[in-house]
Amino acid sequence: MKKILNNFTIESATTISYFDDIVNFVLKNEKDILDFFKLEKLPQKFNIIIMNYDDFKDVQIKAYGKVIDYVRGITNGSTNTIMILTIEDQLKYTTHKNATLDDTLKMILHEVVHACNSVVSKFYYQTAWLQEGLATNLANQNYFLMDLSECDFELLKNDFINYGKNNYAFAYTIVNFILNNYDKEIVYKLITDTNYLKDNDNRLFEEAKQHMLNEKLSKR
Numbered sequence: 001m002k003k004i005l006n007n008f009t010i011e012s013a014t015t016i017s018y019f020d021d022i023v024n025f026v027l028k029n030e031k032d033i034l035d036f037f038k039l040e041k042l043p044q045k046f047n048i049i050i051m052n053y054d055d056f057k058d059v060q061i062k063a064y065g066k067v068i069d070y071v072r073g074i075t076n077g078s079t080n081t082i083m084i085l086t087i088e089d090q091l092k093y094t095t096h097k098n099a100t101l102d103d104t105l106k107m108i109l110h111e112v113v114h115a116c117n118s119v120v121s122k123f124y125y126q127t128a129w130l131q132e133g134l135a136t137n138l139a140n141q142n143y144f145l146m147d148l149s150e151c152d153f154e155l156l157k158n159d160f161i162n163y164g165k166n167n168y169a170f171a172y173t174i175v176n177f178i179l180n181n182y183d184k185e186i187v188y189k190l191i192t193d194t195n196y197l198k199d200n201d202n203r204l205f206e207e208a209k210q211h212m213l214n215e216k217l218s219k220r
Contacts, residue, residue, distance in 0.1 A: 007034070007042040008082075008112075012050035016086060018101050022050070025105045030112060033138060037116040038188065046075075046115045048082045048108065053089040064161065070095045072104075073111045077118030082111045103141075110139040121192050128160035130190065130197065132168055133175025143172040147216065148209035157201065177208035 002011040003023045007030055010023055026048070034041065051059075056074075060067050063074055072085040072094055084107070090099040113135040123131065136143055151170040156163050160171070178187060190197045190204075 005030075005045075008046050008048050010048045010050075012086075013055075014050075014052060014086065016050060018087070018104075019050070021101060022048075022105065022108060026108065026112065029109055033109070033112055033116050036138060037120050037191075039116060039119060042116070042119060044080050046080045046082055046112075048084060048111075050084050050086055052086060053093045056083060056085045056089070059083050068161070069093075072096060072099075073107050075111045075114035075118065077115065077123065080115075082108070082115055084108055084111065106139045106141050110135040110141060113138045117191065121194070124194060125160065126157050127194060127197060129156050129167075129171045130175060130201075132160065133171035133173075133178075134191070136168055136172040137175050137179055141172070143169045145176060145212065145215075146170055146173045148173060148205070148212050151205075151209070153202070153205045173212065174205055174208045177211050178204060181207075181211075 001015060001019045002009065003019075005023070005027065008026055010019075010026065012019055056072075057067055059074055060071060063076070064071075072090050074083045075081070076083075084104075085094070087099050087101065087104050090096045090104070096103075114131065117131055117134065121127075146166060146169045148170065150166070151174075152163075156167060156170055160167055163170075178190070190200070
């Protein structure tokens with residue numbers, strides 16, 4: 001199964017009943033993501049490959065050196081590839097035991113955000129919190145907003161993938177605050193200027209933490 005679009009080629013080695021749903025969802029949402037990153041189109045097409053668990057497991061081991069049981073999508077900006085685990089194998093092999101088409105489509109959009117992000121900025125482990133926060137927010141994955149007093153921001157910055165519980169929810173909360181309180185030009189500079197981000201990340205975290213505390217106090 002294969003569909004060639006302007007910015008993406010979508011393919012699946014196995015027959016899946018929801019292939020057209022994926023194609024239509026990407027077509028419906030790609031412009032908003034491109035616009036956010038000030039892109040008219042991707043300079044090179046990304047391949048979105050829907051794959052079974054054995055192939056996806058090999059991709060994970062190559063990317064992370066191990067299998068991470070909650071991962072079901074991986075974007076490689078160097079090879080212009082987005083790899084997605086089938087819904088059937090998400091249910092069998094990952095922690096996503098309630099995986100649905102709807103949340104899988106949002107997860108694919110999450111990876112599309114990473115693809116566009118990779119065009120305008122390089123990936124650094126210390127900026128993963130921002131990139132994951134952007135992806136979860138722009139894909140409307142709707143994590144719960146967290147009490148950031150429970151977040152070890154230094155650890156989140158330096159070892160996001162191994163942070164453990166709530167790493168994505170913390171990133172979602174911090175970036176949700178940034179998106180709602182800073183203009184687009186500042187957000188774009190945070191994304192594209194690593195030094196600017198490093199100079200401001202601790203301040204932004206403290207502002208987001210105080211904002212969440214104020215929200216908590218206002219509900220008492």
